[in-house]
Amino acid sequence: MTRRRMFFKMLTYSLLRRRSRMTVALLSVAIGATVLLGMAAVSYDIPRQMGREFRSYGANMIFVASGEEALLRVDAAQRAAALIPPDELIGLTPYRYGIVRVNMQGYTAVGTDFDQAAKTSPYWSIAGEYPKAGGEILIGADVAEFTKLAPGSSMTVTGRAEDGTRFRLDAKISGTVRTGSVEDGFIFMPMPTLESLMGSSGVAEVVEVSIAADETELKRIVSEISREVPEISPRLVKRVTQSETTVLSKLQALVFLVSLVVLVLTMICVATTMMTVVLERRKEIGLKKALGADNRRIAAEFLGEGLFLGSAGGALGAVFGYMFAQAISMNVFGRAVTIDWRLPLLAVLISIAVTIAACLLPVRRAMDVEPALVLRGE
Amino acid sequence: MICRMLMGALLRQRGRVLTITLTMALGASLATAMLNVMMDIGDKVNQELKAYGANLSVVPKSVSLISDLYGASDDGAQENAAPEKYLAEDEIAKLKTIFWAFNIVDFTPYLQISAKVSGPSGTVEAQVWGAWFDKHLDTPTGESVDTGMVRMKSWWDIEGAWPARDDPSGAMIGASLASKLGVKQGDRISVAAGHLGEAVVSGVFHSGGSEDDDLFVPLPLAQEISGLRGLVSKIDVSALTTPENDLARRAAQDPNSLSRHEWDTWYCTAYISSIAYQIEEVISNARAKPVLQVAESEGAILQKTQLLMLLLTVLSLACSALAISNLVTASVMERSAEIGLLEAVGASASEVSFLVLAETMIATLAGGVAGYLAGRGFAQIIGHTVFGSAIAAKGLVPPLVALLVFAVTVAGSLPAIRLLASLRPAEVLHGR
Numbered sequence: 009m010t011r012r013r014m015f016f017k018m019l020t021y022s023l024l025r026r027r028s029r030m031t032v033a034l035l036s037v038a039i040g041a042t043v044l045l046g047m048a049a050v051s052y053d054i055p056r057q058m059g060r061e062f063r064s065y066g067a068n069m070i071f072v073a074s075g076e077e078a079l080l081r082v083d084a085a086q087r088a089a090a091l092i093p094p095d096e097l098i099g100l101t102p103y104r105y106g107i108v109r110v111n112m113q114g115y116t117a118v119g120t121d122f123d124q125a126a127k128t129s130p131y132w133s134i135a136g137e138y139p140k141a142g143g144e145i146l147i148g149a150d151v152a153e154f155t156k157l158a159p160g161s162s163m164t165v166t167g168r169a170e171d172g173t174r175f176r177l178d179a180k181i182s183g184t185v186r187t188g189s190v191e192d193g194f195i196f197m198p199m200p201t202l203e204s205l206m207g208s209s210g211v212a213e214v215v216e217v218s219i220a221a222d223e224t225e226l227k228r229i230v231s232e233i234s235r236e237v238p239e240i241s242p243r244l245v246k247r248v249t250q251s252e253t254t255v256l257s258k259l260q261a262l263v264f265l266v267s268l269v270v271l272v273l274t275m276i277c278v279a280t281t282m283m284t285v286v287l288e289r290r291k292e293i294g295l296k297k298a299l300g301a302d303n304r305r306i307a308a309e310f311l312g313e314g315l316f317l318g319s320a321g322g323a324l325g326a327v328f329g330y331m332f333a334q335a336i337s338m339n340v341f342g343r344a345v346t347i348d349w350r351l352p353l354l355a356v357l358i359s360i361a362v363t364i365a366a367c368l369l370p371v372r373r374a375m376d377v378e379p380a381l382v383l384r385g386e
Numbered sequence: 387m388i389c390r391m392l393m394g395a396l397l398r399q400r401g402r403v404l405t406i407t408l409t410m411a412l413g414a415s416l417a418t419a420m421l422n423v424m425m426d427i428g429d430k431v432n433q434e435l436k437a438y439g440a441n442l443s444v445v446p447k448s449v450s451l452i453s454d455l456y457g458a459s460d461d462g463a464q465e466n467a468a469p470e471k472y473l474a475e476d477e478i479a480k481l482k483t484i485f486w487a488f489n490i491v492d493f494t495p496y497l498q499i500s501a502k503v504s505g506p507s508g509t510v511e512a513q514v515w516g517a518w519f520d521k522h523l524d525t526p527t528g529e530s531v532d533t534g535m536v537r538m539k540s541w542w543d544i545e546g547a548w549p550a551r552d553d554p555s556g557a558m559i560g561a562s563l564a565s566k567l568g569v570k571q572g573d574r575i576s577v578a579a580g581h582l583g584e585a586v587v588s589g590v591f592h593s594g595g596s597e598d599d600d601l602f603v604p605l606p607l608a609q610e611i612s613g614l615r616g617l618v619s620k621i622d623v624s625a626l627t628t629p630e631n632d633l634a635r636r637a638a639q640d641p642n643s644l645s646r647h648e649w650d651t652w653y654c655t656a657y658i659s660s661i662a663y664q665i666e667e668v669i670s671n672a673r674a675k676p677v678l679q680v681a682e683s684e685g686a687i688l689q690k691t692q693l694l695m696l697l698l699t700v701l702s703l704a705c706s707a708l709a710i711s712n713l714v715t716a717s718v719m720e721r722s723a724e725i726g727l728l729e730a731v732g733a734s735a736s737e738v739s740f741l742v743l744a745e746t747m748i749a750t751l752a753g754g755v756a757g758y759l760a761g762r763g764f765a766q767i768i769g770h771t772v773f774g775s776a777i778a779a780k781g782l783v784p785p786l787v788a789l790l791v792f793a794v795t796v797a798g799s800l801p802a803i804r805l806l807a808s809l810r811p812a813e814v815l816h817g818r
Binding site: 032035036039042043046047050058061062064065066129130131132133186187188189192243244245246247248250251254255258259261262263265266269270276277280281283284332335336339340341 | 416427435439442686687693715
C-alpha cells in the first residue's frame with residue numbers, strides 16, 4: 009500500500025516539478041497523435057467523399073427493359089430505385105425518345121424529368137433555364153445553331169403520335185444545353201409534354217441512375233434489382249464505374265502512403281523527444297539506485313510516466329486530429345467528415361505504445377549506469 | 387574564436403547535434419516528399435482520369451444533324467457524299483504540332499458508316515466504325531507516337547484481344563451484335579456498304595454503352611468498303627487540361643472578346659477551350675467540341691484533389707515544424723550550465739544567442755540537405771507505388787524546403803535563447 013502511494017507520489021512530483029520539460033514531451037505526443045488521427049480519418053473517408061465528387065461524371069447505372077421489350081415501365085423503375093439505399097441514390101432520370109420535325113427537319117425529342125437530370129448529369133451546360141411549364145423546351149446547342157433560335161423564342165414542333173395522328177406543339181425555348189456529345193442535337197421537353205404528344209404515358213426507353221457507391225456495392229444493387237424486379241435489367245456504365253474505381257483506389261493509396269510517411273516521421277520525433285527527456289535524468293536514476301531502488305521499480309516509474317504522457321497527449325491529439333480532419337473535409341469537400349469511433353481509440357493506443365517504447369530504450373541504458381559514477385558527475 | 391568555439395561545441399556534443407540533425411532531416415524529407423507529390427499530383431491524377439476517355443471530339447464543321455442523330459443514311463449518299471462532311475485522314479498528325487502538342491495524350495480517328503454485317507446466323511444493319519486500334523505515327527515535328535483505341539477504351543471488357551498492329555482485317559465486335567450474328571473470336575464476317583469487305587473477329591467487347599451494338603474495323607478497310615478514301619468522320623482526342631476558370635469560360639463563349647493580354651494568357655494555358663481552338667487552327671474545316679461530361683468532371687476532381695493535397699501538405703508541415711521546433715527548444719535549454727559559464731566569463735547575451743543560433747543552424751542545415759535527398763527518394767517510392775511512374779522533381783521545392791528549415795530553426799531556437807539570455811550565471815552554475 010505505502011509502496012503504491014509512494015509510486016504515485018513520485019510520479020506526480022516528477023510530472024509537476026519538471027513542468028516545462030513535460031509540456032514539451034506532452035506537446036510532441038499530442039502533435040504526433042493529431043497527425044496520426046487526422047491523416048487516418050482523411051484517408052478512411054476519401055472513397056466516400058471523393059465518390060460523391062465523381063458523381064459529376066453522370067449516371068453510373070442505367071435501367072433498360074429486359075428481354076426484347078424496347079420500353080420499360082417507369083413505375084417498375086421506381087420500385088427498383090426503392091431497393092437502392094436512399095442516402096446513396098443521387099438521382100434517377102427517365103428518358104423517353106420520339107421523332108419530331110421542325111421545319112421539315114427531323115430531330116430526336118427527349119422527354120425527361122429536369123430536376124432529376126440536373127442531378128444525374130451535372131455537367132450539362134445550360135444557357136437560359138431548364139423548362140418549367142409544360143409548353144417549354146430545352147434545345148441542344150447544335151439545334152440552336154442550325155435553327156438560329158435563341159432562348160426566349162418559340163419553335164413549332166410537329167410529328168406523329170403512336171396511333172398515327174398528327175400533332176403540333178408551339179413551344180417556348182427556355183434554354184439551350186451544351187454537352188459536346190449527342191445531347192447537342194436533341195430537343196428536350198418535360199416528360200408529360202412528350203407523353204401527351206405521343207399519346208401514351210408511364211414508359212421510358214432508358215432510366216439513368218446515379219449512385220454514390222463503389223463497384224462492389226453497385227454490383228450488389230444490380231443483382232438485387234434483377235432478382236426483385238425482373239422486368240428491368242440494370243446495367244453498369246462501365247466507362248464510369250471502372251474508371252472511378254481505379255482513380256479512387258489510387259487516390260486512397262496515395263493518401264494512405266503519405267499518411268504512413270508522416271506517421272513514421274512524427275513517431276520518430278516523439279521518440280527522440282522522449283529519449284532526451286529520459287536521458288537527462290541519469291543523475292536521478294543513479295540517486296535512486298544508490299538509495300536501494302531495483303531496476304524494475306525504476307523502469308515501472310518511467311513506464312508510468314510514459315503511460316500518462318501517452319494517454320494525455322493521445323487524448324489531446326485525438327481532439328485536435330478530429331479538428332484537423334474536419335477542417336480538411338469542410339474545406340475540400342464542403343461536407344463533415346465521418347470518423348469511425350475506433351480511430352481515436354487507436355490513435356490513443358498507438359501514442360501510448362510509442363511513448364512507452366521510446367522510454368524503454370533510454371531507461372534500459374540508464375539502468376546500466378553505476379550510481380557512484382553518475383552521482384560524481386561523470 | 388567564434389569558429390573555434392563553434393567547431394568545439396559541434397564536435398564535443400556529437401550526440402545532441404546528431405539528434406537535431408536527424409530530426410531536421412526527417413522533417414525536411416517529409417516536406418520535400420509532400421511538396422513534390424503535391425506539385426505533381428495534378429498531372430498524375432489527370433493521367434489517371436484519361437481512363438474516362440476522350441475529352442475533345444473533333445468533327446467536320448458542316449456535319450449534318452440528320453446523320454448525327456440517326457447514324458444511318460442510305461448507301462448511295464455515302465458514295466457521293468460531299469467531302470466537307472468529313473475530315474482528311476492525312477491531317478491528323480497535325481494535332482501533334484499545336485502549341486499544347488505535348489498535352490495531347492491520345493487520339494483516334496473514326497469513320498462512321500452504316501453497313502450490312504453478315505455472320506453465321508444472319509445479316510443485320512449495324513453501325514460500323516473504321517478506327518485506329520494501335521497505330522504508330524510519325525508526326526511532322528519528327529516525333530513518333532503510338533496511339534489508338536487500345537489506349538482510349540481501357541474500360542472495355544474484352545474476350546479475345548485487340549487486333550495486332552497493321553492487321554488489315556482484324557475487327558472488334560460489340561457483345562450484343564456478336565450474339566445477334568452468332569460470331570465469336572476468330573470467325574469471319576462480311577461487311578457490305580457499297581463495296582464488300584471481309585473482316586476477322588479478333589475480340590468481342592462489353593462496354594456497357596451503345597457501342598455494344600457496333601462493329602469496329604481497321605480504318606483502311608472501312609474507307610475501302612464505303613469508298614471514302616482518306617476521309618474520317620470524327621477524331622476523339624484525349625488531352626491533359628488545366629481546370630477552367632472565368633477567363634477560360636469567357637474565351638469559350640467568344641475568343642474575340644478578350645483583350646490582347648488576356649488572349650495571350652488564355653492561348654498559352656492548357657484550358658480545354660484553348661486546346662480546342664488550336665486544333666481548329668491546324669485541321670481544316672474542323673470543329674473541336676469539348677466533351678463536357680469528361681472535361682467538366684475532370685476539372686472538378688482535379689481541383690478537389692489538388693486542394694486536398696495542399697491542405698494535407700500544409701497541415702502536416704505545420705505539425706512537423708511544431709514538433710521539430712519543440713525539440714530544438716528542448717535541446718537548447720539543456721545547455722543552461724554551459725551558457726551560464728559563458729556569461730560568467732563575460733560573454734554578452736547577444737554573443738551567446740549568436741553562438742547558440744549558429745550551432746543549431748549548422749546542425750539543421752546539414753539535416754535539411756540530407757532530408758531533401760531522402761525526401762526525393764520518398765516521393766519516388768510514392769510515385770511508383772501509387773501511379774507506377776516517377777514524380778517529377780520540381781525546381782521550386784529546394785528553396786521552399788530551405789526556407790522552411792531556416793524558419794523552423796529560428797522559430798524553435800528563439801524562445802530558448804530568450805530564456806538563456808535571462809539566466810543568472812551564478813544560479814545556473816550552482817546547479818539550480
